[in-house]
Amino acid sequence: MGTLMLVYRANFTLGVPFVNGQLRRRAVPYNLTMLRRICVFCGSSPGNNGVYREVAQTVGRLLCQRGLELVYGGGNVGLMGALADGCLQAGGRVIGVIPEALEKKELAHTGLTELRVVGSMHERKALMADLSDAFIALPGGYGTWDEFCEILTWSQLGIQRKASALLNVNGYYDPLLAMADRAVSEGFLRDVHRALLLSDDDPARLLDRLSGYTAPFVDKWVVDKWVDPAQR
Numbered sequence: 556m557g558t559l560m561l562v563y564r565a566n567f568t569l570g571v572p573f574v575n576g577q578l579r580r581r582a583v584p585y586n587l588t589m590l591r592r593i594c595v596f597c598g599s600s601p602g603n604n605g606v607y608r609e610v611a612q613t614v615g616r617l618l619c620q621r622g623l624e625l626v627y628g629g630g631n632v633g634l635m636g637a638l639a640d641g642c643l644q645a646g647g648r649v650i651g652v653i654p655e656a657l658e659k660k661e662l663a664h665t666g667l668t669e670l671r672v673v674g675s676m677h678e679r680k681a682l683m684a685d686l687s688d689a690f691i692a693l694p695g696g697y698g699t700w701d702e703f704c705e706i707l708t709w710s711q712l713g714i715q716r717k718a719s720a721l722l723n724v725n726g727y728y729d730p731l732l733a734m735a736d737r738a739v740s741e742g743f744l745r746d747v748h749r750a751l752l753l754s755d756d757d758p759a760r761l762l763d764r765l766s767g768y769t770a771p772f773v774d775k776w777v778v779d780k781w782v783d784p785a786q787r
Contacts, residue, residue, distance in 0.1 A: 593626065616645045623647075625648070629651025650671065
């Protein structure tokens with residue numbers, strides 16, 4: 556007998572953080588101090604270096620070993636599939652969130668603990684955020700960057716206070732980290748917000764940092780006028 560997978564189909568619109576210009580107050584507790592679920596964003600392609608797939612499987616196993624549930628994009632291909640399989644094979648729990656359009660293309664993983672089927676990519680991101688207590692991005696492309704950067708922006712705006720981290724496998728995210736540093740030096744990002752972007756090249760160490768993370772409190776994030784960096 557195969558593994559029983561619970562499938563949920565959304566028959567509602569999960570809203571985005573703002574509704575009619577106002578910050579939406581979520582029914583789900585949005586800032587938890589104890590990690591229970593980690594959301595991992597990653598590529599639907601395996602990449603050209605086998606180390607990416609190996610690390611994705613390692614992350615899945617580590618989450619299980621630490622008693623953490625995995626939340627991810629619900630796919631069965633590329634790093635997404637490797638990540639989910641690594642967690643499931645170790646005995647862990649995995650919740651996938653996938654838009655109906657992708658499920659119909661038979662890209663959904665059929666062996667998950669739960670599969671949440673939603674109506675759009677926007678609903679997918681919102682539900683993954685609601686389900687999760689911290690976020691990790693493994694190597695990936697536009698979709699991975701979009702998902703991760705939106706979550707990071709929510710932290711900057713104070714919408715949520717959950718940790719967001721890059722697993723910098725094989726130096727893959729070195730250019731993005733350098734871009735963040737450049738944004739600080741050019742006056743487009745404050746140091747306190749640059750510090751919201753965690754990174755490490757070791758999966759276990761990165762999970763340790765997520766567990767010990769305390770979000771900074773910033774009561775104002777917009778700089779009204781130009782200020783000489785030396786005087787900030």
